[in-house]
Amino acid sequence: MADKVLMKGNEAIAEAAILAGCRHYFGYPITPQTEVAAYMAKRMPKIGGTFLQAESEIAAINMVYGVASAGYRVMTSSSSPGISLKGEGLSYLAGADLPALVVNVQRGGPGLGGIQPSQSDYFQATRGGGHGDYHMIVLAPASVQEMAELTVKGFELADKYRMTSMILADGTMGQMMEPVALDLDIKPAPEKPWATRGTGMKRPHNIINSLSLVPEELEQLNLERYERYHIVEENETRFEEYMMDDAEICIAAFGIAARVSKNAINAARKEGIKVGMIRPITLWPFPKAPFLKATEHVKTFISVELSMGQMIEDVRLATECRAPVLLCNRVGGMIPSPDQVLDSIRKASKNGGND
Amino acid sequence: MAKLTFKTDNCKGCGLCVDACPKHLLRIAPDKINKKGHHPAEITDPDACVGCAFCATMCPDCIIKVER
Amino acid sequence: MVVFDKPHALTDVPMHYCPGCTHGIVHRLVAEVIDELSIEGKTIGIAPVGCSVMAYNYFNCDMIEAAHGRAPAVATGVKRADPENHIVFTYQGDGDLASIGMAETVHAAARNENITIIFINNAIYGMTGGQMAPTSLPGQVTQTSPYGRDPKLCGYPIRVCEMLSELEGPEYLERVTVNNVKNVKNAKKAIKKAFQNQIDGKGFSLVEVISACPTNWGMTPQAALKWIDDKMIPYYPLGVYKDRSAKEAE
Numbered sequence: 001m002a003d004k005v006l007m008k009g010n011e012a013i014a015e016a017a018i019l020a021g022c023r024h025y026f027g028y029p030i031t032p033q034t035e036v037a038a039y040m041a042k043r044m045p046k047i048g049g050t051f052l053q054a055e056s057e058i059a060a061i062n063m064v065y066g067v068a069s070a071g072y073r074v075m076t077s078s079s080s081p082g083i084s085l086k087g088e089g090l091s092y093l094a095g096a097d098l099p100a101l102v103v104n105v106q107r108g109g110p111g112l113g114g115i116q117p118s119q120s121d122y123f124q125a126t127r128g129g130g131h132g133d134y135h136m137i138v139l140a141p142a143s144v145q146e147m148a149e150l151t152v153k154g155f156e157l158a159d160k161y162r163m164t165s166m167i168l169a170d171g172t173m174g175q176m177m178e179p180v181a182l183d184l185d186i187k188p189a190p191e192k193p194w195a196t197r198g199t200g201m202k203r204p205h206n207i208i209n210s211l212s213l214v215p216e217e218l219e220q221l222n223l224e225r226y227e228r229y230h231i232v233e234e235n236e237t238r239f240e241e242y243m244m245d246d247a248e249i250c251i252a253a254f255g256i257a258a259r260v261s262k263n264a265i266n267a268a269r270k271e272g273i274k275v276g277m278i279r280p281i282t283l284w285p286f287p288k289a290p291f292l293k294a295t296e297h298v299k300t301f302i303s304v305e306l307s308m309g310q311m312i313e314d315v316r317l318a319t320e321c322r323a324p325v326l327l328c329n330r331v332g333g334m335i336p337s338p339d340q341v342l343d344s345i346r347k348a349s350k351n352g353g354n355d
Numbered sequence: 356m357a358k359l360t361f362k363t364d365n366c367k368g369c370g371l372c373v374d375a376c377p378k379h380l381l382r383i384a385p386d387k388i389n390k391k392g393h394h395p396a397e398i399t400d401p402d403a404c405v406g407c408a409f410c411a412t413m414c415p416d417c418i419i420k421v422e423r
Numbered sequence: 424m425v426v427f428d429k430p431h432a433l434t435d436v437p438m439h440y441c442p443g444c445t446h447g448i449v450h451r452l453v454a455e456v457i458d459e460l461s462i463e464g465k466t467i468g469i470a471p472v473g474c475s476v477m478a479y480n481y482f483n484c485d486m487i488e489a490a491h492g493r494a495p496a497v498a499t500g501v502k503r504a505d506p507e508n509h510i511v512f513t514y515q516g517d518g519d520l521a522s523i524g525m526a527e528t529v530h531a532a533a534r535n536e537n538i539t540i541i542f543i544n545n546a547i548y549g550m551t552g553g554q555m556a557p558t559s560l561p562g563q564v565t566q567t568s569p570y571g572r573d574p575k576l577c578g579y580p581i582r583v584c585e586m587l588s589e590l591e592g593p594e595y596l597e598r599v600t601v602n603n604v605k606n607v608k609n610a611k612k613a614i615k616k617a618f619q620n621q622i623d624g625k626g627f628s629l630v631e632v633i634s635a636c637p638t639n640w641g642m643t644p645q646a647a648l649k650w651i652d653d654k655m656i657p658y659y660p661l662g663v664y665k666d667r668s669a670k671e672a673e
Contacts, residue, residue: 066500
């Protein structure tokens with residue numbers, strides 16, 4: 001067991017990325033993720049890496065596209081409005097099947113919104129965010145330790161499946177300080193024979209491209225991409241179950257909402273209410289199987305979110321409407337309190353979900 | 356003695372080579388049509404060509420090889 | 424003895440450009456320079472969105488297709504991924520470089536990013552069928568300025584070399600054209616210098632090539648080359664707009 005160091009979530013992401021072999025970071029200042037850029041600005045020049053403050057989020061994601069094309073581990077980070085700007089680049093990365101890591105430390109929206117924590121980019125992250133049919137692997141940490149671990153995992157999965165991995169955190173996770181063990185399980189990047197690093201006059205030229213004007217060919221590319229996505233769904237779905245063995249009420253929550261919910265569950269258990277939680281760690285692929293299985297004994301689901309109810313749609317789909325799914329939420333930068341969640345649990349316990 | 360070789364099937368018949376030839380030896384063949392459906396460029400008097408490569412310099416499609 | 428043939432850095436794929444379009448000439452010049460500098464094996468080209476979107480099919484070096492206007496940002500990434508071993512060029516049109524990608528262009532120049540940009544200015548959006556470009560001339564009739572470009576309504580054309588020359592950053596800016604043999608030779612010299620600068624680590628080098636678009640200008644290829652002399656060059660004078668190393672050597 002390695003010594004632990006006290007770090008902010010945003011710093012843990014940055015350090016883990018460096019440990020994972022990422023030597024190229026491009027970003028643009030936006031609250032509440034600026035610590036990532038600041039950390040990279042300090043560290044990268046000392047280890048022969050690149051830190052570059054781009055002229056915009058759009059430029060930053062396209063610089064990422066360039067490094068990814070050349071086959072190196074690369075990342076950018078931003079917060080909600082900045083991720084919208086990166087939407088174009090995210091679509092092109094998917095269209096060109098390039099691996100990259102993108103961090104979204106979410107803040108309240110829409111528009112300029114606020115600078116306090118939010119989870120209201122769930123749809124944007126899990127449905128792609130840009131145009132066209134595609135997915136990103138979306139990882140939702142619930143501790144500073146997980147910020148580090150999932151960053152490493154994000155690079156690994158991105159390389160393995162030639163996809164973009166997104167760390168979907170929020171302002172609280174980014175700013176929170178906790179002890180972190182940095183003895184992370186790091187797998188080196190695989191060979192990338194498709195990369196554009198120069199032919200060396202030894203092979204035909206490689207082309208990184210998302211243009212395909214023949215409909216039959218573009219259809220085929222989409223079908224093949226979704227076959228790959230299907231493998232990701234089968235192999236890479238991650239979640240944590242908490243007190244689910246006998247649960248009659250199941251909370252669905254990720255990130256900061258899951259931490260709050262855990263407190264509420266502990267309190268409810270003391271009152272004798274059989275409540276547990278399924279915490280998705282991958283938001284895409286969404287852990288459908290444990291939710292469906294839970295319907296065997298769960299009478300009511302509660303989706304606890306910092307949004308107007310986004311993940312709740314996935315919970316409803318996963319549970320195939322076999323039990324009611326309630327929403328317990330705060331928005332605009334507000335976080336549900338343990339008491340609010342506990343109230344929701346009590347109500348569900350009394351009414352079985354019927355208000 | 357110079358020699359021009361045309362990749363006739365890649366010619367789009369734009370005629371930029373015709374205007375570039377200082378000795379006016381090229382023309383767009385009125386009686387020929389290539390695979391693309393264009394009247395291709397051709398040389399009318401090969402013996403008079405000095406191999407200056409002006410035609411090839413102005414050709415947007417790189418269809419002219421010049422030997423001297 | 425062969426005195427002229429297709430350069431090795433060009434593939435055998437026939438180009439899709441319209442008859443008399445000068446994209447083909449500029450492609451060839453870039454390829455000739457890559458051959459002469461023996462850099463094909465370490466060169467990575469970035470294609471834009473626009474008529475030359477499929478440039479990736481025409482060059483034998485590694486190629487990347489970028490989003491509209493983003494080529495300088497993509498090039499920045501590729502170059503910084505391995506500055507010692509990558510020679511990176513972008514090939515962009517006027518809509519791509521001077522409209523949607525203006526921010527990326529200006530900031531790559533301001534950073535003196537060590538890349539080479541070949542900028543095709545033909546005063547029109549070609550691929551989408553001839554709309555007004557940021558470089559369309561006052562009075563120029565296009566699909567989206569059917570009564571002629573009226574500066575009162577849509578502003579004035581942008582002279583990219585002049586504008587960038589005000590920046591401290593860039594190393595080398597030159598405007599050339601390819602409308603006759605002499606100008607083609609000058610254009611090649613400029614393009615070669617723009618690549619050599621990168622090899623020498625001097626930084627941001629942009630060559631603006633005034634080009635012909637006979638199809639969307641509604642002219643014969645011959646008339647289009649003449650229109651460059653008559654209309655384009657008076658508004659976009661040829662010449663070197665910045666050459667820091669040469670100036671410092673004075």
